[in-house]
Amino acid sequence: MNYLHILCPPVWEKLPSLGPAYLLSYLRGYNINTFFVDLNNIAFNLASLEMKRSWTINRTFTGNFLFEYCFKDHFEIFEKVIETIDKNKINFVGFSVFNTNRFFAIEMARFLKKNFKKVKIIFGGPEVLTIKFEGYRYPDFVDYFVMGEGEIALKKIITEDPLENIFEFEEQKDINFFPDFSDVDLNDYPRKNALPVIFGRGCVNKCNFCSERLLYKYYRHKDENFFIDELLYYKEKFGIEWITFYDSMLNANIKSFEKVLDLMIERRLNLKWDAQIAIRNDMCDEIFFKMKEAGCINLFIGLESGSDNILSKMNKNFTTEIAKSFFKKLKGANLHFEISLIIGYPDETEKDFRKTLSFIEENMELIPKIAQVSIFRNYPGITARRTTEYEEKESMKKLEFFVNFLENKKIPFTRSYINNLI
Ligand code: SF4
Structure with a gap:
């Protein structure tokens, strides 16, 4: 066959x-x-x-x-x-x-x-x-x-x-194997000397708006040493200088995440990397410095809202205070990061929306960039309440207001990621 x-x-x-x-x-x-x-x-x-x-x-x-x-x-x-x-x-x-x-x-x-x-x-x-x-x-x-x-x-x-x-959902227990890129020419892709990699599949969180987590039943990660060998292989075979982690949450298991960082440093990988991580209050300061030393050049972080009421409705495992302290640690370690926001989450009030504006304004020195701002989407299977067409229209108005707000305050954002989710 x-x-x-x-x-x-x-x-x-x-x-x-x-x-x-x-x-x-x-x-x-x-x-x-x-x-x-x-x-x-x-x-x-x-x-x-x-x-x-x-x-x-x-x-x-x-x-x-x-x-x-x-x-x-x-x-x-x-x-x-x-x-x-x-x-x-x-x-x-x-x-x-x-x-x-x-x-x-x-x-x-x-x-x-x-x-x-x-x-x-x-x-x-x-x-x-x-x-x-x-x-x-x-x-x-x-x-x-x-x-x-x-x-x-x-x-x-x-x-x-x-x-x-x-x-x-027939899932692999053992994900210790290499992907096969032999069918493509890496030079044909816009980002040069770079490859996507994955350390763990799935996510340990259960955000109510997220459809990505529905693709996996549970979280698993590769053996840390196996993973480092994989990265070294890419370096040797393809001359890779930059890796992009496709993990939904690279810091899902803090202990193994730290072990990967330690190995990247010890074995002198000298790779630049970017990844998506989640805000949590149980990561010690040292890990942030290790991330920097291990080559981290950018992090994508889902803040999603500046209102504690909405964060709780989203089932995010953090408050705005925890987010602020997390951002301070990132800044302290000189790590660049970008955040995403969702506008018009079901039952978001005007007061909640204003809280998001205030949070962004108050922390504009701390947050280097807003990467993605989108209105809430009714993705299949998510646990959040579905929004109506009327609510979507209202969210679009709020989004427009929000973009003007960013422009007026001169807060950096990625224009191509405004309401452009993949
Ligand atoms: S942390 Fe990210 S991937 Fe995990 S459930 Fe939340 S939004 Fe989805």
């Missing part, structure tokens, strides 16, 4: 995708002939400057017309997929489906099914959760759906061609 994995555009374009690299590695470990086409990267490199701009600023919007644009102006993309299927006698084609590339993936699958009737189509990725939580119906030409991690389910589908068509 031969398997082709396709990553459709538009998704984040800066680095090769990590999910497919793990799938390829796992399946190859079972001697399954596996191929990969990163259409996201190919399409981004072919896109006009105007299209690239739209892609970066609003992927959801771009996702609505990108398929037609590629079909009309870059049919070579489709020819490449056809050739790969023909040449390698592909039996199964899998897609990583996200909110932004869902339309492209469906249309590409439709196109392939027309041309290759016997090829079975598999959809996985976060967007497939909409079946479970929203009753979303994908077209009948999709043969299998995988929710959560893909490795075990994909192997089963490819080797057994089973009768059931939905596979839910």
